[in-house]
Amino acid sequence: xxxxxxxxxxxxxxxxxxxxxxxxxxxxxxxxxxxxxxxxxxxxxxxxxxxxxxxxxxxxxxxxxxxxxxxxxxxxxxxxxxxxxxxxxxxxxxxxxxxxxxxxxxxxxxxxxxxx
Amino acid sequence: xxxxxxxxxxxxxxxxxxxxxxxxxxxxxxxxxxxxxxxxxxxxxxxxxxxxxxxxxxxxxxxxxxxxxxxxxxxxxxxxxxxxxxxxxxxxxxxxxxxxxxxxxxxxxxxxx
Numbered sequence: 001x002x003x004x005x006x007x008x009x010x011x012x013x014x015x016x017x018x019x020x021x022x023x024x025x026x027x028x029x030x031x032x033x034x035x036x037x038x039x040x041x042x043x044x045x046x047x048x049x050x051x052x053x054x055x056x057x058x059x060x061x062x063x064x065x066x067x068x069x070x071x072x073x074x075x076x077x078x079x080x081x082x083x084x085x086x087x088x089x090x091x092x093x094x095x096x097x098x099x100x101x102x103x104x105x106x107x108x109x110x111x112x113x114x115x116x
Numbered sequence: 117x118x119x120x121x122x123x124x125x126x127x128x129x130x131x132x133x134x135x136x137x138x139x140x141x142x143x144x145x146x147x148x149x150x151x152x153x154x155x156x157x158x159x160x161x162x163x164x165x166x167x168x169x170x171x172x173x174x175x176x177x178x179x180x181x182x183x184x185x186x187x188x189x190x191x192x193x194x195x196x197x198x199x200x201x202x203x204x205x206x207x208x209x210x211x212x213x214x215x216x217x218x219x220x221x222x223x224x225x226x227x228x229x
Contacts (some may be wrong), residue, residue: 055214
């Protein structure tokens with residue numbers, strides 16, 4: 001079965017612009033989480049959605065936002081981009097929240113954002 | 117403040133020898149710990165986990181040890197193979213806390229043939 005699909009895979013933006021990243025979870029999965037990976041900070045949690053509701057939010061400024069649609073697909077948006085937003089943005093899906101414990105949390109390949 | 121710390125950014129090991137990756141945590145409430153492995157251009161994949169009520173969990177060549185009093189866990193890979201070369205992330209979670217996985221910064225393992 002298809003894995004977690006993230007688009008676009010690579011993108012380049014300039015400071016001040018905004019960006020929208022998309023994530024299609026594994027079919028049947030209703031929980032989607034987003035993480036930011038940078039060399040200096042590792043994997044940092046952004047948000048988690050389940051059934052179109054945000055369940056958790058990480059310690060990121062309000063410029064970072066997300067949403068989940070009725071088909072479980074999720075998008076995240078970063079407005080007023082800064083150089084420090086350059087990172088790999090990873091989406092992970094699971095059947096339901098809390099399955100990170102069982103290892104049933106599946107990551108996509110990520111969207112690599114470069115801000116110039 | 118990093119709740120999960122991987123203090124070694126990189127580790128280099130000869131093929132066939134043991135690889136030991138270390139992880140420390142500060143939140144004593146964490147009750148489950150996991151290791152994820154990440155190859156370049158791929159997402160992280162689950163490797164092995166351990167509950168806080170255990171001190172060891174083994175899966176083939178991979179063993180995770182947990183020392184709760186020291187708030188320390190380690191991943192042992194024996195024997196190491198070139199295909200093990202990847203970035204390894206330690207993660208922790210408070211199962212009852214309705215909180216997401218907390219990851220460390222990762223350790224890049226290079227297994228040299």
